[in-house]
Amino acid sequence: MASIAEPVAVAHPRRRSRPEFGVVLAIAWILALVVLSILAPYIGIQSPDEGDLLETLALPSADHWLGTDSLGRDTFARAIYGAQVSLTVALGSVGIGLTFGGTLGLVGGYFGRWPDRLIMGTMTVLLCFPGIILAIALVSSLGPSVGNVTFAIGVIFIPAFARIARANTLSLRSREFVLAAQSLGAKLPRILIREILPNLMPALLSYAVVMLGVAVLAEAALGFLGLSVRPPKPSWGGMIAAERGNLAEAPHVVFIPAAVMFLTVLAINWLGEATRRLFDIRAQSL
Amino acid sequence: MTEPLLQVRDLSIRFDTPRGLVHAVNNVSFNLMPGRTLAIVGESGSGKSVLSRAILRLLPDATARRSGQILFDGKDLASLGEAELRKVRGKDIAMIFQDPMSSLNPVLTIERQIGEVLELHLGLAAAARRQRTIELLTSVGIASAEQRLKEYPHQLSGGLRQRVMIAMALACRPRILIADEPTTALDVTIQMQILVLLKRQQRETGMSMIFISHDLAAVGGIADEVAVMYGGRFVEQAPTERFFKTRLMPYSEALLKARPNPFAPRGARLEAIAGRPPDLTALPPGCSFAARCTHQQPDCLRSVPPMTALSDRRYACFHPLVSVA
Numbered sequence: 182m183a184s185i186a187e188p189v190a191v192a193h194p195r196r197r198s199r200p201e202f203g204v205v206l207a208i209a210w211i212l213a214l215v216v217l218s219i220l221a222p223y224i225g226i227q228s229p230d231e232g233d234l235l236e237t238l239a240l241p242s243a244d245h246w247l248g249t250d251s252l253g254r255d256t257f258a259r260a261i262y263g264a265q266v267s268l269t270v271a272l273g274s275v276g277i278g279l280t281f282g283g284t285l286g287l288v289g290g291y292f293g294r295w296p297d298r299l300i301m302g303t304m305t306v307l308l309c310f311p312g313i314i315l316a317i318a319l320v321s322s323l324g325p326s327v328g329n330v331t332f333a334i335g336v337i338f339i340p341a342f343a344r345i346a347r348a349n350t351l352s353l354r355s356r357e358f359v360l361a362a363q364s365l366g367a368k369l370p371r372i373l374i375r376e377i378l379p380n381l382m383p384a385l386l387s388y389a390v391v392m393l394g395v396a397v398l399a400e401a402a403l404g405f406l407g408l409s410v411r412p413p414k415p416s417w418g419g420m421i422a423a424e425r426g427n428l429a430e431a432p433h434v435v436f437i438p439a440a441v442m443f444l445t446v447l448a449i450n451w452l453g454e455a456t457r458r459l460f461d462i463r464a465q466s467l
Numbered sequence: 468m469t470e471p472l473l474q475v476r477d478l479s480i481r482f483d484t485p486r487g488l489v490h491a492v493n494n495v496s497f498n499l500m501p502g503r504t505l506a507i508v509g510e511s512g513s514g515k516s517v518l519s520r521a522i523l524r525l526l527p528d529a530t531a532r533r534s535g536q537i538l539f540d541g542k543d544l545a546s547l548g549e550a551e552l553r554k555v556r557g558k559d560i561a562m563i564f565q566d567p568m569s570s571l572n573p574v575l576t577i578e579r580q581i582g583e584v585l586e587l588h589l590g591l592a593a594a595a596r597r598q599r600t601i602e603l604l605t606s607v608g609i610a611s612a613e614q615r616l617k618e619y620p621h622q623l624s625g626g627l628r629q630r631v632m633i634a635m636a637l638a639c640r641p642r643i644l645i646a647d648e649p650t651t652a653l654d655v656t657i658q659m660q661i662l663v664l665l666k667r668q669q670r671e672t673g674m675s676m677i678f679i680s681h682d683l684a685a686v687g688g689i690a691d692e693v694a695v696m697y698g699g700r701f702v703e704q705a706p707t708e709r710f711f712k713t714r715l716m717p718y719s720e721a722l723l724k725a726r727p728n729p730f731a732p733r734g735a736r737l738e739a740i741a742g743r744p745p746d747l748t749a750l751p752p753g754c755s756f757a758a759r760c761t762h763q764q765p766d767c768l769r770s771v772p773p774m775t776a777l778s779d780r781r782y783a784c785f786h787p788l789v790s791v792a
Binding site for chain 1: 520558563566571632635636
């Protein structure tokens with residue numbers, strides 16, 4: 182029998198600060214994509230536009246890490262330049278959704294009555310359009326460009342952000358700290374921006390991260406339909422669309438850009454999940 | 468004789484609700500003298516908090532209807548514009564709330580929250596704000612104030628949070644502090660500390676206080692005068708000492724008797740007040756306490772007893788408990 186003096190090993194509580202492996206991978210993937218796409222013109226990546234017609238539909242090799250497409254263009258280079266488009270559109274459209282949707286929801290939720298009815302009514306109308314069809318309509322009337330694609334996807338995102346902001350504002354505005362701020366003489370903008378907005382951020386930001394992934398997919402869908410950047414500029418959706426005729430003889434030309442996109446969206450969703458958990462823990466300790 | 472700092476005249480507050488018009492506060496009048504403390508006691512739903520919020524016009528304009536006057540230093544707060552009102556809020560009249568957990572913003576540091584008031588009303592620069600914030604925290608008895616600056620409300624205990632709230636309210640040296648059940652959410656020893664703190668601050672700054680509570684022990688310790696509220700009306704008002712000696716209005720008497728007695732024999736019944744508080748959407752034509760009153764007489768049901776003055780106390784009852792000759 183063990184004597185009572187014998188030290189008993191105490192199980193060490195798991196250190197919370199160590200991030201999960203999956204999250205690290207996700208961050209690494211996205212960082213690599215961001216760094217590569219920013220530095221693409223300066224680090225000797227091959228031209229995404231110039232093809233070597235002697236080497237079409239090549240398999241991955243030392244010269245062409247991810248192979249080449251039907252015009253002999255380097256798939257790796259095109260994927261990186263495509264990432265420029267994808268990431269710009271994703272950040273831009275989520276930015277639009279977050280800014281406009283967040284503001285509208287905050288205003289509607291705080292003031293209630295007719296501003297709320299007006300704003301939420303408009304949002305409901307906007308929600309009635311199937312998202313991708315609205316985006317197609319917007320881009321085809323405005324013309325395909327990074328700016329217009331960003332705008333179109335951003336507009337689709339506005340209602341969801343507005344609803345989240347409104348729902349949270351509704352519960353926050355009747356909290357005592359808002360009353361306390363009023364009783365201390367705070368002006369209206371101050372109450373909205375300093376008291377309520379910071380409390381909305383956890384919900385809005387974790388949703389924003391998830392929406393980044395949706396934006397990447399939406400941009401690819403538009404690209405597939407030829408409504409993203411104009412060829413020969415590369416976009417992931419456009420690369421898949423252009424090569425889909427060669428699926429039988431050279432599937433890698435389609436699957437490699439698709440895989441890049443898949444991994445990116447997966448990484449973003451992983452991050453979104455992690456952000457949500459992060460804010461959840463804090464919410465519990467409040 | 469000095470002028471009252473705050474005069475409330477015939478104040479009534481009604482709320483439009485789907486269930487009907489709620490008569491939350493009915494024809495309440497009182498004076499608050501400089502440097503004095505008025506305690507307002509009453510059970511839940513008697514209109515104490517609505518009254519306290521109405522003074523600073525914190526009730527939603529959309530649903531609350533107000534009549535009567537609130538004279539602060541001669542100005543009628545009820546007729547001030549939004550901008551002028553904001554100058555009074557926090558600077559001349561400040562307020563602390565019941566639950567220090569929810570009255571501090573969970574995502575702002577202590578420094579930011581207190582600094583905000585200082586910036587708003589006194590226009591202090593960052594360095595001066597910080598200095599003053601540390602002073603304020605120290606003055607409300609928070610040790611190592613400098614470390615606390617960077618902390619968030621959830622890192623503080625209930626007592627500390629209420630101290631922070633008090634520091635915020637006192638930041639601009641208000642002339643009136645409205646304390647809406649400041650100790651209700653705290654445990655007994657902390658309650659004591661907060662009361663002592665409030666009294667000390669009052670001695671140092673000479674401010675007046677409106678202390679809202681249902682804790683009669685706390686009231687006895689802090690107030691100069693006690694007002695009992697029932698069904699949205701003031702039913703009795705008296706200097707604290709005299710109030711604890713004799714009550715004229717049966718409700719006040721019942722309220723005092725309803726306190727659990729720690730020395731009562733085991734198994735003794737608690738002297739609860741039978742019945743329920745009146746429905747504020749449909750107040751009876753007579754005394755609102757009549758239905759629960761043990762001294763009820765026919766005339767109690769017919770009309771609302773008027774506020775009757777008797778030397779330095781007032782009561783609203785046709786049949787006061789101590790015969791008034």
